[in-house]
Every structure is written in C-alpha cells, then in structure tokens.
Amino acid sequence: MNKKMSNRALGFAVILSIFFVVSWQGVSFNYDFENFFQQDDPDLDFYQEYRATFQNDNDYLLLALQNNQGIFDSTFLSKALSFSMELQQLEGVDGVVSILDQKEPIISPFGINYRKLLDWSSKENLSKSAENSIQDRQWNGNLFDEPSNSLLLLVKNKQMIAKEQGDTLYANIEQRLKTYDFDGFRSAGKIKAQGAFVALLQKEFSLFLGFAIYGVLFLLWLMYRSWWGVVLPFVIIITGIFWSLSFLLLTGGELDVMSVMQPPILMVIGLSGMVHVVNHYQSALTSKQPKEEAIYNAFKALGLPVFLTALTTSLGFVSLYFTNVPSLKWFGVYTGCGVMFMFLALFSLLPFALYHLSPLPSSNREIWARRWNRLLQTLFVETLNRRKLIFVVFVLITLVAGYFMSRVKTNGYLLDSLPEDHALLEDFRFFDQNYRGSKPLEVYLQAADKNGSILDYPVLQEIKKLEEFIGENYNSAFIMSPLTAVKAVNKAQNRGSSKAFTLPSALAYERMQPFIERIGINQNLKLWTKDKTEGRLSSRTADNGSLLGKKQEEKLEAFVAKNIDDNLLKVRLTGTSFLIDKSHELVTHKVFTGLGFAFLLVGIIIGFLFRSWRVSFLVLLPNIVPLVWVGCVMYWFGIDFKLSTSIVFAIAFGIAVDDSIHFMTNLRMQMMKGQDLSKALFNTFLTTGKAIVLTTIILVSGFAMLTFSDLEIPWFTGVLVSLSLVFAVLADLFWLPLLLLPFKKVIQQKVNRRLSSD
Template identity: 20%
Template sequence: MNRLGALYDRFILPHPWIVLILFGVLLAVAALRFDQFRLDASAESLVLENDRSLEQYRQVNRVFTTSDDFLVVTYTPHQELFTETELSHFRSLRDKLDALSAVGSTNSILNVPLLHSPDLTLDTVDSEIKTLDNDEIPPDTARQALLDNPMYPNLLLSEDAGTTAIQVNLPTPERYFELLNQRDELRDQVSTGVADADQQRQLERVSQEFIRYTEALGKERDATIAGVRAILDDYRDRATIHLGGVPMIVSDMIRFIQNDLSTFGLGVLGFLILTLAIIFRQWRWVLVPLLCCSFTVWLMIGFLGWAQWPVTVISSNFVSLLLIMTLSLTIHLIVRYREFQHDEPQAQSQDILRRTLMAMVKPCFYMAITTIVAFGSLTFSGIRPVIDFGWMMTLGLTVAFLMTFLIFPALLSLLPPPLDQRVSSDRIPFTDAFARFTEHFGGTVLVGSGIIAVLCVIGLSRLTVENSFIDYFKASTEIHQGMVVIDDRLGGTSPLDVVITDEPAPENVNDDPFASDCDPFVEDCDEQDYRDTWYTYQKMRQLSEVHNYLHSLPETGKVLSISTTLDLLAQINGGTPLNAVELAFVPAAVPADLQDILLSPYISEEHQQARFSIRILETMPDLRRQDLLDRIRTHLTTELGYDDERIQLSGMTVMYNNMLQSLFDSQIKTIGVVFGAILVMFLILFRSVKLALIGMAPNLIAAGSVLGLMGWLGIPLDMMTITVAAITVGIAVDDTIHYIHRFKTEFAKDGDYLATMHRCHRSIGQAMFFTSLTIISGFSILVLSNFIPTIYFGLFTGFAMFMALLGALTLLPRLIILTRPFPAP
C-alpha cells in the first residue's frame, strides 16, 4: 500500500494532465481500428469447440451439391394464385429477384417441371416435360400438376395452393472454401506442433485474408438482402409476403445486435446519466463515472479491432457488462469520497481523494479479481463463443479496474467537487430499513432465505435446454412471421439431413449380381447385393422404409429423398411402381437437366451414400431436438437394422442441438468452478473459513434465484442465458466483498456487531444501493429489443442485482451477527 501511495503522490495526483494526455494517445491508437470491430453470427460462432458437425455439414453439402445459402420468399396473393393475372405479377417479382447480381438462380413453381401431359412416360420424359415459364399451360392444369407432384406440395406450394415460395439461391464463391480449407489445414498443423515458422506466418496471412473476404462477402449479402426487401415492398399491395432463410436470419441477427449495441447502448447510457444525476445531484458525479465507463468500452472495442477478435451473439453484451462493472467501481469511490468529505469538510480535496483511493483500492481489487474468476470460469465451457466471452470479460474487467484507479483520480484532481451539504453520516438512509429489519426479524431472514433456497432447487430441477429458434424473436419481427408461414404452409424451417452409407462389399464377394440363383433386383436375397449401386430392389425398399418413418414423425415437415423421386417416376409410369429393370436404369432414364433435381441431392454413387432432406417444424410447442435425433438413430439401428457407424445426422439442427445439449454440462462446470474458485479467494482474502462460508451464502442464493426463476417460468437455457449464472455471481461477489471489508473496518471501532451493521448500511450500503438502482434502471430499456435473449439479459441482470443487494443487506449481516466471526478489538 505504501508503494501504491507513493505512486499516486509522485506521478498521478501531482500531474493529472500528463496522465490524461498519455491516456488520450492510447485512446487515439485504439480508435484507429474501430473499423475492424465486427460481429459474427455465422455457423462457426454457434458450434462447440472441436465439434466436427460443422465439417460434416459442409461435407454433406459438397457430396450432394446442396446448400442452405438461399433466401425464401413466401407469397400469398390476395386473389386466386392460379390465374393469368396473378401468375404474371408473380413472374414479374421472380424476374426482378433473379436479376440481382449476387443471385445465382431462383426456383419456383414457374420453372420447375410439370407432369401434366397425357403422353408423358419414362421413354418420353425428356421431351414431354413442360414448365410455366416455357410453355402455354392453363393455370388450372398447372395447379393440379403441381399438387399431384410428390415433390412440390408443402415445399414450393402450400397444400391449398394459396401460398407459394421463391427460393433465391445465393451461391458461396469457391474462393471462400479455398481460404477456409487453407486456414483449417494450417490450423491443424500448428495445433499438432508440426508447423514451422513459415507455415505459422502463412496461417496468420491466410486468416487475415479469410476475415477480409468474409467481411466483404457479408457486406455483399447484406446489400443483396436489402435489395430483395426493396423489391418485395413493391409487391406487398397485391400479396402477403415474408422473407426467410438462413442468410436473412444471420443478417437480421447481426442488425439486431448492432442496434442493441448502439441504440440501446445510448439508451442505457442515458438512463445511467439520469439516475446518477438524481442520486448525486452534481455534474461532476455524472461526468466522471460516464467518462470512466466510456473510456473502458472505447479501449476494449479498439483492442478487439486490433486483435481481429469478432464479437458473437453471446459476447455482444460485453459492452453492457463493462458499463456495470466500471460504474460499480466508480460509485463505490464516489460514496466513500463524499463520506470523507463530510467527516472532514476543511480537508484539502487532494487529501480526501488520496484517502478515498487508499481505502477503496483493496476491496475494489478483491472485487475485480473475484469477478474475473467468475467470468474466467466460462472458459471451461465447450462452446467457442462462450469461451471468447469469458476471455473478453476477463480482459475488460482488468481494464475497468485500471481505468477507475487511474482516470478517476486524474479527473477529480482537475475537477475537485464542492462539499455536498446533503451528505450526512448520521442520517438514516433508505438502506437502514434493511438494517432494522435484519436486527428485529433475524429469524425471518434465515427462514426466508431457506425457503428461497428450496424454491431455487425446485426451479433448477425444472430447468431445460430445449427451445425453438423462433422464440428468439418477437412476433412482430419478419423472422418470426416468416418462420410461422414456412412451418405452417411450406414444410418446415430448420434443415436436418440423415445420410446413410452403403455397406462395403467383402473382397471375396462376386460383383456379378446374376452369379447366384437369387436376383437382387427383384428379390430380398439372404446375401446382400454388393454391386456399387443403390438402384436395386432391396436397397430402395430399405430406403423407402426410412423415408416413411421420417415422414411419420410429428416434428418433421417436408421429407425429400430418392423415394420421392421414385414416387414421381412411378406417377410418370402411369401410377405403376418401377419394375426391377426400370429401377436399375433410373440414372440413365432421368434426363441430364433433371438429375440435379431428382437424383444428385439424394444419391451419391461415388461416395456410396443416400441422403434424406428433412425440415423440422420450429413452431411445434413440444419440440425436443435431442429426443428426436435419438429416436431417429435408435429406429434406424434397432428396427431397420443399419449399423450405427453407417448413419450420419447432419445440418443446422444437429449443430444447434449439440450446442444446446452442452449447456447443462457447461453450466455445471461453470457453477462448480466459480464457487470453488470464489471460496478459495474468500479464504485468501478474509483468512477465515467461517467468514468465507458466510460470504458464499448470498452468492449461492443470488445465482440459484436467477436459474431457479428461469426453471419456474419455463425459460430454457440457451446460447445467451448460459452466462446469467456467472454474471450473477460476479455481481453478488462485489457486494459481499465490499460489505465484509467495510464491516471489518467499522467493527474495529467499538466491537459492537449491531452498531457496526447500522453504520455499514448507512455507508457501504448506500453505495451498493445506488449501484443496484442505477444498473436496474439502465438495463430496463433492454426490454424494448427485438432480440428476445437481449430482453432476458436485461431482465435477469436487473433481477440478479436485486437479489444480490437483498442478500448482502439482510442474509449476510444476519449471518455475521449470528456467527460473530471477527475477534473483539
């Protein structure tokens, strides 16, 4: 402490201008990379660390030449769709969308092949297939042809033919995958330790190039989506139109987060300013905390820009949290300064400032360290964005502490505040009501805390991780409305792929299917046909069984597979299923220009794989992704006899589910590490097992209350609420440390526990109350966000502050009085 005091006496307090000028240079350097600060809502930002599902997802897309990089425009005309007039307007809309430069192609009822010709057979399919674009087809005939086709209903056309869709394909350039593969290969070499210095430099170069390319690609996507929306606005007078698709959801999520960071960031700041002005009624006590908070956020944003460290959906709230922590530190300093100022009104402002810093640096340092431990525990999560969030907050809290104890004294040295006559150490503030209640109703405090603990345990037992992605968005948003229409009328939202790999042939098996008496094309032979083809009677029957099972599940909407194609070919064949010979020659019979529609997305002869494309109904109230995936795998292995290693479940549904299912394990690790580390910190700080255990009690109640409340309200853990427990502990720890440290200081004066409690409630209790009131008021504005996780964040942060304050002003002093952990002075 002497060295720290000497540092303040020699450098900071005598030379505040030099400190601020040097700091201004640092701020300027940070600002140079503000333009590099970016948000990331890509698939990579929502998957587990080392989760291979993302690579499997990309592999499936490459093998079957499919992609989820498309927009979906739902179109429900106010009049009958299948009329010449309405089809003409629909074609006009499609043509304008198709003309956008970034659009590779579009699919709609206008360009898909129709099956209405009476002369259509397997032999004439190449010449008799017609489309609304290229042929004169009566609207009623086209309508019936589309509804009779097994591929289009509930996909491109609703079953009542009242709603249709345009699939706007946005192909990802090959350059993206080239850079991605180069980066991943170099990463693997570096992680395994086989990379030399040149390869490490090459990784840095490729990584930077990949970041620049993805940013440019993202801007191009945003411009394309904006262009699509502008086109759609010109047609909304004739139809109800919604926009959906993964690129649009990603774009809108980033836009929501950017709005929350800017609009709501300014709103929170405005609320904080108003609350500080009402509480302290001096412009200095508004300006100084405001500058400290702003500079902390400024430096962190600049650092993230320099480090090319993107902010994800999960870590986007780091700005709000840094405001909380920095504001908490400055308010504690302000309250303590005002107390010293009132006790010694004739003292020099420089002396008061120095005494404030020396009195508060120790508890604030302890507070910062324990809060860093709380957020650092997030690095034990298996989810990359949660890990990044933990590191961001660890660094941010370090910056907040340094900022408070460097900039706060420099500013006050230049702007010494006058004595505020409203400050009185002997008046009874609002917080003293908690002291009187704790003194006279100590038993009630303990019993009430016990009841809350029991309710927390029950609530925790009800906590789940299953939720629908649609629940992240308000009903008024286009994402929510589009998902509802797509789920209800166009076959479902979330993609899921089931891929089955053919069983390899043993080396001693004859490749000739006719070498035995059993014909595998028409019979269910004991010895499976091992020819390198899927187009046999036995295999197609098995794939049909898989298709029928997947289609029967209540959670699934549209299911497409080779079975859909065979149903279509059977329809062309006059309603008769294909016989053995016709089945064997399906690849040759299907015209080349239709193979990318009917065969390639579902069968890969080269990789010996068959794919089932499924759309999951996100609006289903009882959707349980993990249970669905387990039932699919169990049925295929036990009922249909496939080996487990031959079955692969892929797609956004799987990746999102993997992230959700890790939350319970991650939450247990996080909570366990947090409380274990904080208990150790308390033992080091207080040097008393009894006092450390006392300090843990309000933290356990606060964290348990938030998670328990989520369980009681049926709000599941998700990619945002996973951080609530660590945030709650970090906030509760602040109050606990400050209160115990102040109690120990005040108790040394007279050794009276009750009198000490009342003095603490009038002093440090005020700072805790002001901090909580300011933060709860500021974060209440987040309920206006369009992003539901941000709303939850604001509400639960406020509730966490309230529970932490309540525990620190009632349960904590009651346990101190009951156990008497301090030695008599």
C-alpha cells in the same frame, strides 16, 4: 494513492488513450449464424465434412409469391416466370426451383422426354395441369401451398456466401420485386435473416449507448447535484468504454447480438465502483478529515476491494468461455476485459480529479448521512432480533426455489432473439404453416457395405422406411433422398402418374436402373456421391423449439436402432438446425461448469482474505441465493434455459458477488482495528451497507435499460440480472451477517493471528 502517484496514473491514461485513438479500427457489426454452434464438437466437425461433400443446408431463400385469385392464373404465372428468370440472372444466384419451369421426365420406347408440369398456353391445358399438380403430393404443399394462393420460388444462392454479398443479393431481389405488382410476397432464409439482424444490432447499439449516457447522467445528477459530480464520472466511464471497444476492434472482434450490450453493462459497473470510492471519500470529509488525507485513505481502504470486485465481475463474464459457443465465449472474454479497463480508468483518472477539484457540495451531506445511519441501524437491530426467523426463511425459500429451478426446461428457437411481432419472424412462421417449415433437416446416409451402393435395392428399402418415419415424426416438407430419383423414374415409366411416385418392385427396379443416374444428373439432384456409397436425406421442418427437436431426435435414434438394418444402411442426423438445437441444450451445462470455476476462484480470493475455508464457504452461500431464486422466477414465468437466458447466471454471479467482497473486506478492515465481530458487523452494515444499496440501485437502473431492447437476449439479461441483483443485496445484508455470527471465535482467531503476524 498520494498526489504524485495520481499524476503518474493520469499520464498512463493519456498514453493509453492516444494509443487507442491512433489504432482505432472503426465499428463493425456482424451476425454469423454459425457463431452459435458449439466448437470442438464432433458433430460440428462431421457437418463441415458433410457440407463439403454435398452442400450447405441453409444457402437458400424461400420466396412465396401470392395471388389472391389463386396461382393457377395465366397472367400471374407468366409474370411469376418472368420474375424467376430475372432472379436466375442475378450475381450470387446458383439457380431457382419452382413449379413454373419444372419438367417431369416421361420414359417411352423412344427414350426420355420431359414435359412441363404447368402449361398455361390455353385454358384447357392450364386447367388440366393445375388439376394434376393439386392431386400430386410431390408438388402440392411443396412448391405451392394447399389453398393454391401462393407458389414457392426456392432461390439457391452461392454456397457459403459472405454477408456483404448476401445483403447485396437480397437487396437486388427486393428491388426487382417492387417492379412487379404481386398481391404479396413472403421471404425467409439466411441472406435475409443476417441482414435483418445486423440492422437490428446497429439500432440496438445506438439505443443502448444513448440510454446508457442519459441514464448515467441522470443518476449522477441525482446523487451529486454538481457539474463535476456529473462530468467527471461520465468522462471516466466513457474513457473506460472507449478503451474496451477499441481493444475489441483492435484484436479483430466485432459487435454482434451479444456485444452490443457492453456499453450499458460497463457503464453501470464502472459507476458502481466509483460510488464506493466517492462515498468513502465523502464520509471521511463528513468526519472532518482533511481533503488529501480523505482521498489517500479512500484509495488505501478501497483499492483492494474495488480491484477484487472488478476481478470477480470479470471472472463471472469470463466463465462464459467454457460455453464453447463463439458468440457467448467472446462476449464473456471481451466484457471481462472491459471490466478491467473500467477499473484502470477509475484508478488512473479519479485520484487526479479528486486532488485537483474542490469537494462536492456538503449542504445535505450530513443530513443524508444521519438518515442513512438511522435506517441501517434499525435494519441491523431488527435482523439480529429476528435472526432465527430470517435464517429459516432464507433456507426454506432457497430450497423451494432450487426445486422449481430444477424443473426449468431447456428450449430454444432459431430466431430466439427477434421480437414476437418482427416481420422476419412472421415470414418464417408463414413458411412453417403453409410449406411445412423453413428449418433445414439433414440426414447423412451411408451404405454399410463398402463395396455396395446407396442405390442397391435392399438399401433403398431401408431408406423408404426411414423417409416414412421422418415424414411422420417431423411432419416435414417434401423429402429429397436417393430414393427420390428412383421414385421419379418409376413415375416417368408410368406416364407421370402421381400414384407411381414410390419404390417399385425389385424386378421393376432392375429394368429402370440405367435411367436413374441420367435423370438425377438432369434434375441437378446432389443426393449421392460419385461412388454411390454416401447419400443425403434433405427436407424442411417447422421450428418448434429445441425441446421438441430433442424428443424427435431421440425417437429417430430409437427407430433407426430398432427398424433400420445397420448391415445395410448407416444413418446420422446432422445439419445447422441440429447443431443449433444441440447448442441450446449444451450451453446451459457449460455455463454452470464455468460458474463452478468462478465460484472456486472467488472462494480462493475470500479464503485468502480471512485465511479460512469455512469463512470462504459461508460467504459463497448468499451468492447461491440470487441464482437459485432467479431460476425459480424463470420457472413460474415460463422462461426456458437457452442461449439467451443461460448467460444471465454468469453475469449475475460476477456482479452480485461484488457485494459480498465489499462487505467482507470492510469487515476485515474493521476487525483489524481491534473490533470484535459483532461491533465490526455493525459498522460494516452502516458503512458498506449504504454503498451496497446505492450501487444496487445504480446497477438495476442500468440493466433495466436493456428491457427497452427489441432483441430477446438483451431483454432477458436486463430483467433477470436486475432481479438477481435485488436478491443478492437481500442475501448479503440480511443473511450473510447471520451466517458469520456463529463462527465468531473462528473468525476472531484468524484476524488476531493476522494482527500478531503483522
């Protein structure tokens, strides 16, 4: 790039910056739980129809009020009832279910009457109703915990409530809680989780941006010890990040748990590309080339390789598009675009600056160049002397690592991203331990006979078998289904005896049918459709991970196939928890599918450079090493495949393959000068090897910043990508040359043919 072209490139950068400044939308944060569902999934389509028929399964807040002296205390119960009544008046609350105002139906010869479950008008009444409640499994462990130290308020919020409304509602609930002196309280639910996640995202974005800025400034000062050696690269990198962020916001994107990682990722990627160019420029100055010639040659020699590395890095991120999970998909697309914006910033601003600023200080340049050359010469000679040993070691380690990688389990949790000691995670665990779960469990029920009913007695017998199995298989909380209304009527006909909360005989059921729908409507039980052909089974379970969830699902399917008469009842598992567990399982396969696509494109790019599919295959081999070795590390440290770790492989491949691209383009350039493969490998090892090591140090330093995160996804990304980059530089410097040497004649023929055609 000559001086005239550099002026035009600067003009382009100024115009693009002005456009993004004028169109700036402002930063917005979001955490939408459903962004982690697999799109274009029949199970997702089915669930969307299911919730339109019944209701969303996670639009509730679990609120446990604690009393150290036990909940069966009249003062505490009166205070809790007053608080519950206040909650019901809040905008966005559709209702509150609790033991405080729960009424049981009692059927007498005079009709249906309702009696309060808890009566604390006198000590005697309270003692009697408390004893009955404790003995009744319908309430004990459901609306209050077994030690009787806390009672549950199940706050039903508005269906599909917007995040802003949910934040306001939860803030109002917390504000009212402060006016009561309960001994303690616990809360868990979507409206709380979304607000907590967004607060964390805002904190993380500021943290990452700050770490990235100070980290890059520190690295630049260590490398160049010059004011413009620090300020210029920093301005270029900030410009690239501003363009990327502006593009994201302009096209309707938002910052979420994934995209908050963009600033440090883009900073280190931009800095690594800049180091390659500036290192080539400085080397040319060291060899006494005139300044303008050194700049021109640097961009001529590295224009294509830097573009190709930006493209392959971008492809690594874009491969996440194949996951079909919106949060991962758009993180991949926008970060891939960000990498290309960083390339534009680098090649539109750096040439102008180099032409118009004085060269970097050269006092130690020649000393460090000699030290690097001695070190790299020694490494290259030792590599050739021990080529067989090194080759065998790489192959054996990779094969063993591949075996252990194949044993890594797929397992994820609903709140994977949160740190272990986060208050929100502790609250969810409280409900898992004391109320048998906070994770919704939904099963769709359908009468097999279109002219039949979900309330037909033979169908109810099948539902009873299903309920008993689900209670045992999932260790679930209290189960609600069409059978619940039948049990309630039977209990009501037996003066409220807890032993009668069961499916009655067929003859008794015939007599009670007129009461079932009346009680169901009165209790606001949305358990079947108007035509009674469809129903729902609803409960809660502990979040024990998608691995156990998959096993439980398989057991349920096997039980249904063997024990449920499909001529009477159709059963299908659904719900948000089921979809999230499924996403954890599928995302790993989708990530590796996307990686296959990225491998193919990178192979085509390398094949284009050398006009040989064999060379392309050889160059891809070292890029399998970091992925497989990281998989082995995951196995040994007990890290599972899931949404937060599977993305590491796409990111790692996209960045690690850059080293191979730089190595091969420099090798090609050396051979185009007439050097044979051995000599070209030596010169490439000395020149590109230095840049590869430096950029790896920069990249690892940048990704290490993510380990300061409180969120799991950035932490795993920081640790595992850093390891993969170290493994990549080892493979490219010590294994790639050994793979190429046996094909010396083939590569030489391809280059000679290219020279003759040119």
